[in-house]
Amino acid sequence: MTDLIHVTGGTPLNGRIRVRGAKNFVSKAMVASLLGDGPSELRNVPLIRDVEIVKGLLELHGVVVDHDREGGVLRMDSTAVDSAHVADIDAHAGSSRIPILLCGPLLHRLGEAFIPDLGGCHIGDRPINFHLDILRKFGAVVDKRPQGIHLTAPNGLRGTKIELPYPSVGATEQLLLTAVRAEGVTELSNAAIEPEIMDLINVLQKMGAIISVDTDRVIRIEGVKRLGGFRHTALGDRIEAASWASAALATRGDIFVEGATQPEMIAFLNTFRKVGGEFEVEDDGIRFYHPGGELSSIVLETDVHPGFMTDWQQPLVVALTQATGLSIVHETVYENRFGFTEALRGMGATIQVYRECLGGLECRFGQRNFHHSAVISGPTPLEAGEITVPDLRGGFSHLIAALAAKGTSTVHGIGLIDRGYENFTEKLAALGADFERP
């Protein structure tokens, strides 16, 4: 298969598709398996490239992984965890940000860890300073070398008290994965409390960890000496669900997303309704549809949970190009997540990006020269274009734009979309999209 797709837009997407486990949880649960002495089993695992990448990383460290791809079951046995060769780990450099989360578990299991340069989507600087600060506070010694970062824990890892400067998802996970087996008590203030983090806490508790989530974003962990394996079914992917919901809205379609769940999507559903989309929550999923007539413009701010997720922003912006009036979107999680709008402008959308914090409160990116607010004026018909996918969610947004546009678009670099959207071309076919992936 080539890395491009030809999409002839204008057909509403109608039908039923299924989303499985959340990318941003499954990869972390896989890392958690490293902490256990016994075998673990993770169910509802999607067939996405990020899972393959983490599987490769675990195998490099001596974890025996058995993957029932169709059944979506991963069995991981971490009994014989071992150090990996630097060159092998390095081969994974640039492919994912997950390696940074291996630090705590590997320090516990082996007394050292080596982390290559990190990849991930280019949607901002994406530093790892919170991660390294946390590891240092536990007692790790961080040695930055040309090929990556080498960590040791000469005196073991000890519980500590930490306040995050910002409720970072990855840093909260870093802390959890390190604190559960550190000596003594750890207290984290200003923690992220995304549903994927709560599900990671479920997994760690099943393994034997003692973790409480208090009010006001405080997480307390009492370290234990050993952890066992776990059996767990991953929560559904609320980013993928919202992506398909936005595709339904932008193409005036009607999509039932099996596996979408309401509690994790409250903020999205409120916004979807304000824009003029309709939805019906069923036991096995949510139906999202365009009821006909005009869509309404909105003012929207992305935020950490329980706010409107940054990852929902990009697909929804495409639908907002079809809404009547001026919509304002203020991105407060990443400083640089509007790069994808350039291609939309090329397809006929009217979108201006601004450095100011528009439509809401001042965020930490105000006055700092980042284009992190967007004003979208609609409705504007979209014309076919030739586009190159910039990042995972931006890429899916371009796909939605192509599906909504008149004519045949060519979207390059769609391999990036495989990182986080399971079988998306099969799903497009099931929804009646007109496309060819040569």
Ligand code: EPU
């Ligand atoms: N940040 C720092 N220093 C750090 C870590 C983060 O300044 O050491 C900043 C980031 O630059 C960013 C903000 O904190 O501005 C939030 O980043 P966070 O750490 O919460 O993000 P992440 O853990 O790197 C995960 C998801 C992202 C998702 C964010 C926010 C995974 C693998 N990735 O990233 O998902 O956008 O949380 O919910 O879980 C995606 O799926 O497409 C994706 C990018």
